[in-house]
Amino acid sequence: MEIGNFFNLLKKHRTTLIIIPLVAVIASFFLVKNLPDDYQSHAEIATGIIDASRHILDKDATANVQEQQVYREFSNLIAIMKLKKLVDQVSYSLMIHDLTDPYPFRKPSKELLELHSYEKDNVLAILKKKFATLEPLSVYDKTENSVVGLLRSMKYDERNIMKDLVIMRNEDSDFISVSFDSENPQLSAFVVNTLCKQFIDYYTESVKQNESHAVTFLSNLLDTKRKALSDQTGKLQQYKIENGVLNLDEQSKAIFGQIMVYNDKKLQADKDMIANQGAIDAINQKFTPDDRKYVEAVTNKYNQAIISTQEQLHTLEDQYVRSGFNNKYKESIDSLQQQLANQINLTSDKYITNPLIAKDDQIKQKLTLEVSRDLAKYSVKSIENELASLNAKFSRLVPFDAKVKTYDFDIDIAGKEYLDVLNKYNETNLRSSFSIKLIQVEMAQPDVAQPSKKMLLIILSGIGSLFACIFWLFVLFYIDDTIKSPAELVNKTQLPLLGYLNKISGENLDLRKLWDVEHRDKMKTFKELLRSIRFEIDQELRGEKVLAITSIEPAEGKTLLAISLAYSYSMINKRVLLIDGNFNNATISNTAQPQTYLEDYFKSNPLGQQELSSSNTTVLGNRGGDVTLLEIGSEVFVKSRFDDLRSKYDVVIIDTAPLTALNKSKEWLLFANKTIAVFEANKKISNSQKQHIAYLKGLENRFAGWVLNKTDYNQKKEKNS
Incomplete structure (x- = not known):
């Protein structure tokens, strides 16, 4: 049932589910159609960490290398490649290329075009010096800070390069994979090759320097230990000579x-x-x-x-x-x-x-x-x-x-x-003579453009917007506490249900057309549902005649139900009396213009009592005002008048005030054999309304059941589905 209601909600908002994804697709198309093609270059670096062919002299040292240690070594190498000083070397190289080469990788930025020739020469000198000394640009120096701004304007700075740079170990192999994406194939290859070369040179120099320091330190320590050993041996020999000790x-x-x-x-x-x-x-x-x-x-x-x-x-x-x-x-x-x-x-x-x-x-x-x-x-x-x-x-x-x-x-x-x-x-x-040397086994080359992702982005935008709309509708459905189906009304009130009526908003209901030509499906459905309610009411009355119709709140459709039931009973040749008991809103009285008013009929005046006509359908209206039934006549007299009405009519239908009118509605219910309540669909039961539901429960057998009005629920479609 809940899933069915959710699909009904989606069907209700199907136009929204079509328009929003369509707008997203169109907007995505115009946004991505001018995107440049993407070119990727790729290189491979052999590390020699797990390559047995490069460990001939120290196979025993590498035989028991643990996977965790290998992972740490690769992580250390990748972290070195991502050092800012090495990425800065790539930035300097790119900028030097664009300043000196007649075919730059990218179009000059606005800041670069504004430079004079001598300023460009100054920038070029600074970049070459920084590149040679492996030093970063200082943001505290005005001139160097301007060079930093130029790199950012050309998107050659460290942050922009790292966005499209991918460095990773190639699965469980001995290789580190380096790739870069850009709009220029030569640019992508240049970045990858420059970074690999700078990394290999930097790492090789660091390793050689560390190994040289280690060998020098151990050589000095070895001389110290040799001298200490010679000194101790000399002391022993001198002591034996001085004391004449041989053995x-x-x-x-x-x-x-x-x-x-x-x-x-x-x-x-x-x-x-x-x-x-x-x-x-x-x-x-x-x-x-x-x-x-x-x-x-x-x-x-x-x-x-x-x-x-x-x-x-x-x-x-x-x-x-x-x-x-x-x-x-x-x-x-x-x-x-x-x-x-x-x-x-x-x-x-x-x-x-x-x-x-x-x-x-x-x-x-x-x-x-x-x-x-x-x-x-x-x-x-x-x-x-x-x-x-x-x-x-x-x-x-x-x-x-x-x-x-x-x-x-x-x-x-x-x-x-x-x-x-x-x-x-x-x-x-020995290790310093045969230390592991990084080798770039595959050079980066300019490649063809990557498969376009424009269509994929457009499709994802449409699917994403569609799912976003569905998710939003689901959230609304989940937090929606309104009553939409008869079963929900029964579950939340724990009171019986007589039936429901479909929504026919936007039209003036002509009851006479219900029983003539079936000109519209909604009118046909309304007539069938009304017949079902009439049948259920007959089963509840069981020979009784007085039926009161009320609701919790005003404008929930109880007056329409009362008029429709009266007309429906008249179509099966029953004498029907329709009483307009709503003093606050006398809709029936204003529409039917009755000849007799209940203020006259139920007034305790034996000399001037009004009598009703004996036609098949009679309307007993009221003049409105701040008055109640028992203020017009005493309870005993009103009861006697209802006894008289039972003898003249087959069905007496009372359209009462809503329960929020308190005693104005409840006084009519004292004289009714059965009471039905109308509840408008797509509304929720508030805490203040629970007291009225408790009152209806207190009527026990005198309460016939609910009629759910203005609903989109269709029992036939649900059964077919």
């Missing part, structure tokens, strides 16, 4: 090995000394004092020789230990030991023993043990002296080792720093 690790290992050997020999000597002393004590216990005197007296001279040999042996043993057990002392020690053994044997042979006791072997064994004990005793002392000397040497090496390790640590750090810088230097030096 601390080997020296410490040798001294420690000697200490372990001397410790083992000391343990063995202590063991031998203790064991020999124990054996000697055991033998001494076997001799009596007299025996010992005897033996010692006899062997005294031999003992002196043995003691002398032992002292020599002790001296050699001490030298042998101090020399670190040198083999050259071993032969002398063995010779003295052999001599000592012979002397001991001789002593044993010369012993004069007590005949009562045979102790030759014990004496010999004792002497031997004493010699062994003394040897062990003296060797322990020598070993302890050497151990003390070795420990002192070992302790002296500890501070040397700590200092040397400190120097070694510093040398290690300096060496690592030197190697890191060396690697970076070699890598940077």
Whole structure:
């Protein structure tokens, strides 16, 4: 239903939907017919960012390049191309060309034509200087600011160039695409090629300068690290020379090995000394004092020789230990030991023993043990002296080792720093020799004109204006809260509907022609709808006769409906009484000029009561004025008169005042069997009218329903659609 209403609205404004797009198309045609043709030039720049053929020496560095990093690099290059300093270079080149070439790209502007020859030479000199130094024009300088004005007048300034300049990455390739649109094919190609050349030169120079600075910095840093490493190595060597240190690790290992050997020999000597002393004590216990005197007296001279040999042996043993057990002392020690053994044997042979006791072997064994004990005793002392000397040497090496390790640590750090810088230097030096170079692989050439967009613009203007009109009508339709169809009236009032009448504005309705020749479709439709309403009213009356017709507001068509119903009932041979109950606007009374007025008929005057004629259609008028029904006659009397009217007529139709007249309308409704209300289409229900709708709801069964008047709604067309 809502969509149908919207299409009805479009049909109603179809003339507007045709005229406005047509005007837009005509206006667009005259606006675009003089537009110049558009020429586009295109160039391609190879960046080498993702081109594997240009990364032969650093394939490993480019193999793991992330897409995000590639995107950032391309974005950086495109941003550099859009720098104002580079676009200014294009502006300077264009202006220099037009000032020096006999065939300029564009017609000279008014400002350029006003310049004298010397002024043009001055402008040309400024532009060439700025172009060579890559500097912008200063707006604070009067002369340079005038040059800026010339560029703007020729549309060679940075803002106008950027409007038609397109710089973008060619999909996911290694190329940057540059294109420019203008009215001159040579101009388009010149702009693209100049921008590409200036960009490549600027970027190449920047990269070379940065790489040169990096290589120089790393070279100086490398010299510094090399010198630091040499200084640390020299300090270590000087320290070793000053302190006589050759190889601390080997020296410490040798001294420690000697200490372990001397410790083992000391343990063995202590063991031998203790064991020999124990054996000697055991033998001494076997001799009596007299025996010992005897033996010692006899062997005294031999003992002196043995003691002398032992002292020599002790001296050699001490030298042998101090020399670190040198083999050259071993032969002398063995010779003295052999001599000592012979002397001991001789002593044993010369012993004069007590005949009562045979102790030759014990004496010999004792002497031997004493010699062994003394040897062990003296060797322990020598070993302890050497151990003390070795420990002192070992302790002296500890501070040397700590200092040397400190120097070694510093040398290690300096060496690592030197190697890191060396690697970076070699890598940077290699990259600077094979750095990525931008190449313009496709030069911009003057091309044919682009396909004309004039017809497209004209069509878009027509379609755009049409959609704008439809959108505007839709907005109006969406915010429109008026009632246009019977269903909307029922939904918003929650009251029943009897029918609707079409709009026949602009014509004087002649009811007699409704039932004669069907000369017009609107009159035919009105008659059919009136018949339908009459049928619905009969169904509601169910034998009752008094019908009141009212409305919420004046001029909604209730009087026309009352007259039409009265005439319709008369056409089916029913006696009809039409009462003009609207004292404020007595339209029926003024038109019909009745013989009887309700002020006389309903007046409580038994002596002078008026009677109505018994014709088929009778009109009971009123004289108007500020009066109400119950002010003319009492309620009981008026009721009795209505009872009399029911006996004389088949249908009594009362045209009441609108509900906004309050009691003037409601007093008539007291005596009606059924009430119908007329609502004019294309109006909305205001908040003030809701109280009257509530009153109609309060009538309950006495309210027959609505009649929607002056509507464009057509139920037949809706069913067909």
